[in-house]
Amino acid sequence: MTQHPVIFIDGEAGTTGLEIRERLATLPVRLHSIATTHRKDPAARQDAMAAADLVVLCLPDAASREAVDMAAELGEVAPRLLDASTAFRTAPGWVYGFPELSEAQAAAIASAPRVSNPGCYPTGAIALLRPLIDAGIMDAQYPVCINAISGYTGGGRSMIEGHERDGGPAFELYGLGLEHKHVPEIHLHAGLGRRPVFVPSVGHFPRGMIVSIPLHLDDLTGGVTVDDLNTVLAARYAGQDKVHVVPKDAGLSAEGLAKSDRMELRVHGSPRHRQAVLTARLDNLGKGASGAALQNIALMLGLSA
Numbered sequence: 001m002t003q004h005p006v007i008f009i010d011g012e013a014g015t016t017g018l019e020i021r022e023r024l025a026t027l028p029v030r031l032h033s034i035a036t037t038h039r040k041d042p043a044a045r046q047d048a049m050a051a052a053d054l055v056v057l058c059l060p061d062a063a064s065r066e067a068v069d070m071a072a073e074l075g076e077v078a079p080r081l082l083d084a085s086t087a088f089r090t091a092p093g094w095v096y097g098f099p100e101l102s103e104a105q106a107a108a109i110a111s112a113p114r115v116s117n118p119g120c121y122p123t124g125a126i127a128l129l130r131p132l133i134d135a136g137i138m139d140a141q142y143p144v145c146i147n148a149i150s151g152y153t154g155g156g157r158s159m160i161e162g163h164e165r166d167g168g169p170a171f172e173l174y175g176l177g178l179e180h181k182h183v184p185e186i187h188l189h190a191g192l193g194r195r196p197v198f199v200p201s202v203g204h205f206p207r208g209m210i211v212s213i214p215l216h217l218d219d220l221t222g223g224v225t226v227d228d229l230n231t232v233l234a235a236r237y238a239g240q241d242k243v244h245v246v247p248k249d250a251g252l253s254a255e256g257l258a259k260s261d262r263m264e265l266r267v268h269g270s271p272r273h274r275q276a277v278l279t280a281r282l283d284n285l286g287k288g289a290s291g292a293a294l295q296n297i298a299l300m301l302g303l304s305a
């Protein structure tokens with residue numbers, strides 16, 4: 001009989017953990033769970049880690065760091081790790097779990113002992129920026145500004161309860177101190193030489209996200225046009241299953257890909273004014289979190305998602 005690989009989700013009862021568990025039903029794997037009453041018991045968690053081929057960490061950053069230490073204590077029987085938190089996304093020794101990042105990335109994820117799952121906003125921002133930097137169209141010193149809106153499920157249990165129990169603001173800017181935890185990850189993996197300005201916002205809808213990046217074409221290299229931007233992105237993601245470059249729309253609803261694990265990229269703009277806006281639309285819980293985790297799990301275990 002075929003032995004299916006064993007997965008333990010540390011933090012299985014949280015928002016991200018539950019979404020990953022649901023998606024695992026589509027893969028030939030065996031889920032190893034611990035009783036809810038023991039879910040924070042270090043000994044029970046370490047035993048579960050020892051029994052697993054792959055541990056998916058769906059914990060707050062501090063708990064994730066502790067879990068990584070606990071796994072390392074297991075020495076030769078230490079499992080491979082996929083971490084959903086922000087803790088290791090720019091850390092040495094970890095492979096960034098965005099398979100579409102470059103031609104080599106999916107193979108790097110497939111063989112890595114430790115993979116960090118990308119943040120929701122960076123997924124959109126990096127997908128739009130990295131191909132332009134790689135193609136030499138955008139200088140690494142370009143002063144990038146990124147706007148984004150997320151559904152309230154991006155804020156985890158406390159924000160979800162706030163919006164669903166008390167009703168939340170229809171639209172709220174936050175992170176205005178410009179220290180959002182996703183900036184280092186975007187800065188590094190997009191290949192930017194200069195720290196981007198990032199202005200996130202949250203709306204009173206559960207899931208969905210748009211990341212948008214306005215550009216002055218005259219500040220890019222080589223007289224680039226709106227159509228050139230589209231050509232570069234379309235070539236970069238041709239044949240990808242989860243990331244698609246699609247025609248521009250007159251408007252764009254953030255909820256258009258709710259409950260999907262795909263991401264849509266668009267190039268909007270005015271050739272006359274030499275200005276463009278790049279957009280990425282995704283579900284913050286889909287390609288922005290658990291959908292990406294499922295892609296990474298499948299790659300790490302040599303399965304097709």
Ligand SMILES: NC(=O)C1=CN([C@@H]2O[C@H](COP(=O)(O)OP(=O)(O)OC[C@H]3O[C@@H](n4cnc5c(N)ncnc54)[C@H](OP(=O)(O)O)[C@@H]3O)[C@@H](O)[C@H]2O)C=CC1
Nearest residue numbers: 011013014015016058059060063085119120156157288289
């Ligand atoms: N793109 C991505 O990959 C995304 C990643 N995340 C990240 O995933 C992680 C979890 O976020 P989210 O699911 O939204 O958060 P939740 O608060 O919904 O879930 C976290 C879970 O971890 C449990 N937990 C907390 N501390 C411990 C501990 N020491 N040992 C065991 N379990 C513990 C919590 O239990 P209890 O509720 O009882 O405290 C809860 O069940 C965060 O790091 C977040 O940044 C989030 C969204 C997207």
Ligand SMILES: CC(=O)N[C@@H](CCC(=O)OP(=O)(O)O)C(=O)O
Nearest residue numbers: 086118119120150151154155202
């Ligand atoms: C609306 C909202 O609060 N969003 C979260 C990001 C959610 C996310 O996906 O980020 P991680 O994967 O890094 O947890 C925030 O801005 O902190």
